[in-house]
Amino acid sequence: MPIYPAGNLNTAALQAPDLYIQIVPPKTRYINGVATDILGLVGVASWGAVNSPMLIGSPDDARLKLGTQQVRKYDLASAAAISIQLGASNIRAVRVxxxxxxxxxxxxxxxxxTPATGVTLTAYYTGSLGNSLSAVLAAGTAVNSFKLTVTLPGVQPEVFDNLTGSGTALWQAIVSAINNGQSGLRGPSxxxxxxxxxxxxxxxxxxxxTFTGGTDGTTTITDATLIGQDGSTGPNRKGMYALRGTGAQVANLIDLTDSTQWPTMVTYGLSEGCYMVTQGSAGAAYTTVSTALNTSGSDSYALKVMVGDWVYWQDQPNQKQRMMAPATFEAARIASLAPHQTPLNKAMLAAVATQRTLAQQPYSIAEIGAINAARLDVITNPCPGGNYFGARSGLNCSSNPTVNGDNYTRMTNFISLTLAASFGFVVGQLQTIDLRRTTKNTIETFLQNLEDQGMIGNPNGGKSFSVQLDAANNPDSRVALGYMQADVQVKYLSVVRYFLINLEAGQxxxxxxxNTPRT
Known part of the structure; x- marks a missing residue:
């Protein structure tokens, strides 16, 4: 009684009389959506790997992997702190x-x-935080042994105990313990x-x-450094391109204001399914930023540009109220929301003021309208829902009104990336009616789940999605060449931008x- 996985047995050429078992996988397949809350940040730090995405999920993560917040341009630790305050707790931080x-x-x-060097200790990462390291070599727990303790403020000390040997042998034992760990006791430093x-x-x-000589390498950092360079493999990628493959669907190149870099950001955003958020320079009026946007030619749903009305934030570790780039707040707020939601009129609790509100120059309705018409967004107070700071347009930079909502960018990237991640198994299969049916049903089930969760729909009734995968869109001439095509239509829920109430009142x-109910 031989057993075979389905497809491994040629059932049209059996020779020996026997019972044959084929293990057939379930025909019903289910897929889960990809994560949409991953926020990519690119900037400078006083600690951590360079041009390598680091997972940040809490303030402790940020402190341990990036170092302390610094009052400077492009600072990763500061942007991470703001992002976490706004609910973005799935961050991929790239240090440049x-x-x-x-x-x-x-x-x-x-x-x-005349003391000679027995061991040279080098901080695991470059950066000024390494200057806070210290190492103490003293008597160990066991007789005639030594113990090395490496400390960094805010981090659990690393202790390498019971190091033995004499002369060179002892120094070698110290080096081995630090670099390789002590078997069964602790890992490498x-x-x-x-x-x-x-x-x-x-x-x-x-x-x-005592450690000295650590530097951050920030003297000549420019906006172009944040963009970095692409490469065929991870180690060759720098800056923004180090976010490739991380799943980041929202990205903020911290404090970038150079509009000549925006087309490059659009290209990256379209290729990776990532929403790129940036801004004009501090104090730049919406007319100035609008001109820069038009000149750059960045007419795309992959880019969002904020007006140069920068936001004030209370930096608790430095006991200072700092003016920060609005994209840092906006990108974090977008990443913290479900993809079908919009940051329009959503509170940003980390903001304490903006340049305009601090100067007591609130935006007029005409100015807000002009900002919307210019394909820009701005953070201000009040919002339609009350006296809080929030975004006032919820738009990307596309001039096409059918695709210019933040929710369009987010939902389109979410659905397309989910489908891309879920149907690779189809390649290499034989195109049969069963394969078509299974694939179609799987897509429809996923979209039905979205409808059931209130993420897509048609408030006026009717279907919210359709999937075609049959002979009508897969003619023999295409099938013979190896093509299988699914045509998918999805109707997004519309964001209410203008609520009009017609009031008729009087004696x-x-x-x-x-008495007839209406829907």
């Missing part, structure tokens, strides 16, 4: 440098009259890297090594009440 970043170092020396020195003498009974009004 100008190439001059260095790692802090320290030395452990012997007890000779995540704070420092050790290299052997020239000493063959014993260390003193106790010594403390002479005749009120007629209908």
């Amino acid at each position: 440098t100008d190439g001059t970043d260095t790692a802090a170092t320290a030395t452990l020396v012997d007890s000779a009259g 995540q704070l420092v890297i050790a290299t052997i020195g020239s000493s063959s003498a014993a260390p003193p009974a106790s010594q403390t090594a 002479s009004v005749s009120v007629v009440v209908s």
